[in-house]
Structure formats: structure tokens, C-alpha cells
Amino acid sequence: MDLSLPIDVVENISEKDFKEKYFDPQIPVVIKGLTNGTFAGKNWSLDYFKRTMGHHTVPVYDNRNPNKGSAFTQADLQMKFGEFLDEIRKEGGNNIRMFLFDLFKLNPELSKEFPCPDLASGILGKLGRMFFAGKNTTVRIHYDIDVSNVFHTHFGGKKRVVLFSPAYNSVLASKLK
Incomplete structure (x- = not known):
């Protein structure tokens, strides 16, 4: 049964x-x-991030970790961001990912390269987080306990997102604990 709705x-x-x-x-x-007309829209790529930020050590999560079913996991390993980007580009994919990572904190210039659009101004303009993963990486279904509105800006690759109406929050929250 297909429950998908057009967006x-x-x-x-x-x-x-x-x-x-x-x-x-x-x-x-x-x-x-x-991103049209922004520095980020023209220049941001995995190569750009590797060249400008590859020397930073970052937290990495491995989907093979048996505790990955928990929403409260610690990073499985630390590695240089450039090495991580090389790993996620490998053909066939892998199981590692980074999420909710604040590259803007490591490199404040990024916020000048992609200023927060007016549509998401306010507090969202100060809360840029990034997600990086390779081909075929999955993220477990989850409920954002802060019931935040996510302004997701996608810069490359393909991503499948499944959204649930806020009407299902109580059901999802109880099933995902």
C-alpha cells in the first residue's frame, strides 16, 4: 500500500x-x-570541503554499531574530515555518516558563503548543522523531540526523506523510545 502524498x-x-x-x-x-547566486551554490562540494576543512578531526557514526538503534549514541570514531569525505565517496557506499555537525563553528566563513535565507531567519539563521553520508547509508526512523522545523538544504547526491504529519507525533514518540 502506497501512502505517499505529493509534495x-x-x-x-x-x-x-x-x-x-x-x-x-x-x-x-x-x-x-x-543557493542560486550564493558562493555556496557555485562552489560547495565534497572537494571544496576537503580542501578547506579536511584537516579538522570530526565525529563519525558507523551504522554497523549494534547500539545504532538508540537515539542517544556516541560517535563511534574520530577521523580527519578529509579522510571521511574520501571514504563516503567510495563506489558501493559504506556505513559511516556524520550528522548534526556544526561545520560553521569550525569555519565561520561558511555562514558568509551561504547566508541563511530570509524564509528561515531568526534562530535558524544561527543553527546550521550538516549531514554527510555515502551511497546507501541509512538513518533510523526518528522523532525530533524538540519538534523542530527542519530547513534542509541539499547540495549533492540523492536523498530520500520520509516525513510524517505532526498528527502522528504521539504515536511515533511512543514507538521510537
Whole structure:
């Protein structure tokens, strides 16, 4: 049984329309083109991050860890960011990933390269987090306990995202503990 629903895809939406049509009623939307005209949209790539930040040591999570079913896991290993990026590019994929990582803290210049769009201004403009993973990496189903609105900006590769309506929060929260 296919329970999927279409999600609107828009380009260049006004802040007012975004708030009225999507944010206030909590309806997901794909907004294309937000990186157009930014340094990040033209230059950010795995090669760019390796060249500019590859020397930093970063926390890495391994999906083969038997405790990966818990939402409260510690990083499985530490490695240089450049080595991590080389690993996730390997053909066939792998099981390692980084999530909720604040590269902006390591390199404040990144926030100038991709300023937070007006649509996500306010506190979100100060909370940039990044997720990196290789081909075929999966992340367990999870419920964000802070019930945050995620402004996900995708820079490369393919990603499949499954969203649940806030109406199911109580069911998901109890099943995922």
C-alpha cells in the first residue's frame, strides 16, 4: 500500500507565501534555487570541503554499531574530515555518516558563503548543522523531540526523506523510545 502524498515543489517563493501556505499549516515543501547566486551554490562540494576543512578531526557514526538503534549514541570514531569525505565517496557506499555537525563553528566563513535565507531567519539563521553520508547509508526512523522545523538544504547526491504529519507525533514518540 502506497501512502505517499505529493509534495509541492516551488522556486522563488516569497516569505509571506511560504509562511501562509507551508509554515503555518505545517505542510512540507521543496524550494528549489535557494543557493542560486550564493558562493555556496557555485562552489560547495565534497572537494571544496576537503580542501578547506579536511584537516579538522570530526565525529563519525558507523551504522554497523549494534547500539545504532538508540537515539542517544556516541560517535563511534574520530577521523580527519578529509579522510571521511574520501571514504563516503567510495563506489558501493559504506556505513559511516556524520550528522548534526556544526561545520560553521569550525569555519565561520561558511555562514558568509551561504547566508541563511530570509524564509528561515531568526534562530535558524544561527543553527546550521550538516549531514554527510555515502551511497546507501541509512538513518533510523526518528522523532525530533524538540519538534523542530527542519530547513534542509541539499547540495549533492540523492536523498530520500520520509516525513510524517505532526498528527502522528504521539504515536511515533511512543514507538521510537
